[in-house]
Amino acid sequence: MNSAWKTVRLGNIGSVVTGNTPKTSVVRNYASKDVSFYKPSDFNEDVKVMLDAETKVSLSALKGARVLPEKAVMVTCIGTIGKIGIATSECISNQQINTIIPNTDIDSKFLAYSLLSNRDRLRSIANAPIVPIINKTSFSNFTIRITNLDKQQEIAGILDKASELVAMRKRQLTELDKLAESVFYDMFGDPVTNPKGWERITLGHVITVLTDYHANGSYVTLHANVKLLTEPNYALMVRTTDLAKSNFNDNCIYIDEKAYEFLSKTKVYGNEIIINKIGSAGKVYLMPILNKPVSLGMNAFLLRLNNTRANYLYVCRLLQSDYGQNEIAKHIKGAVTKTITKEAVRSIRIIAPPIVLQNKFAERIEIIEQQKEQVRKAIKESEDLFQKLMQDMFNPEYHA
Numbered sequence: 114m115n116s117a118w119k120t121v122r123l124g125n126i127g128s129v130v131t132g133n134t135p136k137t138s139v140v141r142n143y144a145s146k147d148v149s150f151y152k153p154s155d156f157n158e159d160v161k162v163m164l165d166a167e168t169k170v171s172l173s174a175l176k177g178a179r180v181l182p183e184k185a186v187m188v189t190c191i192g193t194i195g196k197i198g199i200a201t202s203e204c205i206s207n208q209q210i211n212t213i214i215p216n217t218d219i220d221s222k223f224l225a226y227s228l229l230s231n232r233d234r235l236r237s238i239a240n241a242p243i244v245p246i247i248n249k250t251s252f253s254n255f256t257i258r259i260t261n262l263d264k265q266q267e268i269a270g271i272l273d274k275a276s277e278l279v280a281m282r283k284r285q286l287t288e289l290d291k292l293a294e295s296v297f298y299d300m301f302g303d304p305v306t307n308p309k310g311w312e313r314i315t316l317g318h319v320i321t322v323l324t325d326y327h328a329n330g331s332y333v334t335l336h337a338n339v340k341l342l343t344e345p346n347y348a349l350m351v352r353t354t355d356l357a358k359s360n361f362n363d364n365c366i367y368i369d370e371k372a373y374e375f376l377s378k379t380k381v382y383g384n385e386i387i388i389n390k391i392g393s394a395g396k397v398y399l400m401p402i403l404n405k406p407v408s409l410g411m412n413a414f415l416l417r418l419n420n421t422r423a424n425y426l427y428v429c430r431l432l433q434s435d436y437g438q439n440e441i442a443k444h445i446k447g448a449v450t451k452t453i454t455k456e457a458v459r460s461i462r463i464i465a466p467p468i469v470l471q472n473k474f475a476e477r478i479e480i481i482e483q484q485k486e487q488v489r490k491a492i493k494e495s496e497d498l499f500q501k502l503m504q505d506m507f508n509p510e511y512h513a
Contacts, residue, residue, distance in 0.1 A: 118260045118509040120256050120257070120258050122253060122255070123254075126218075127224075129212070129214075132205060132207045132208050133179055135150070141174075142174035146170075148172060149165060149166035151207070152168065152209065152210075153192065155167055155198070156189055156198050157196065160226055160276065161196075161198045166204065181203065181206065181214065182203055183203065185213065186199055186213045186215065186228070188228060188252070191246050194235060194236045194247060195229075195232040197225050199222065199225055219262075220269055226506070227259070230504065278499070279492065279495045285491075286489065289484055289485050293430065293478055296478065297431075297434070300474050301464065303436070304436035307464055311464040311465060314463060314465045315460055316462075318465075319422045320419075321417050323415070323416055323459065324409075325409065326379055326410065326413075328378045329379060338372060344367065345367055347367070347370040347373055348367065349366075349405065350365075350408050351387075351409060352413070353389050353393070353398060356400070370406075381400055381415065383402030383403065383407075385400045385417055386415075386425060387416075388441075388453070389413055392451065394445045395438065395451075395453055397437070398429075414455065421468060423471065424474070424475045426475035427474050427475055428463065430474075430478065
């Protein structure tokens, strides 16, 4: 191994701190918004430079808190393991986060990227089967490889550039979404105020098929005829988690041909509208055409529309808009586990411009979707490049 590299415990390269939550019963702790108070929801899947927190606390809350300085490296260690953020100013975090305040010979960005590259290994030491937890001791004993400070900063700079390429591609995707939204409002106006006076109808007026997994039979019959598989097989069983990630290749569920034919009422061909029926109830997706056998997963509704009255792209965009989500929310039941029924889906109110105008909108959206698909491919390529580069950067043999 290259002698410039050595294996160290996290506890030996800085101070390890577990966060704590200022007492909510003390009103003055939250009376003003002076200091960022970080929780796992503030993090994402990348190394995040933490500019602001969703929740802020008063300066008085710092008296009983474990205060973190600028450049501290925060890591989520309860529930979701291994999300990483770097503090840009004095802050605090809750107890789900362990933080390293690095020594002067450790670059914060290098440390953050090193932990990101070791995320799978970090997750493997979580000691609770239901709610994964890495306590302060285990976190302090976790080992990484480090090199001298100049090399650390060089590696961090290289990975910053690769990470920014990924971020730039994702921003392009966001801008295309904004463009699609702009086209919608330009053509149809705000659905809330309906300035163009379009007819208002219920979704049931344009639905030709509204079905779900359990339309194929009883629980007993389904259990006897359908076996869910984790290895690729005849048909993909599409879930809303797949749709949310636009990923139909990794960590998917499959069924064999017999099960696919048994589930005849929920075959999926593409261009259907899929709606979550439990949990994230009312979340709306458009099913892409995958050119392979696909069956609908559990806990979702599949909608097909009368194409002489409604264009699926138009209706999907409308349901995904703030207006659509607010209308759907009116029909969701449950305080803890949120659900929506078939009858409720049919009752959702929409605006119904002429089909000619809906189709014209769809033509424009299809062009934008083609551009988005190109960007998604570019994102995948840049993410693969980043992962490969990160593996190389933390491999001492690569630098030998």
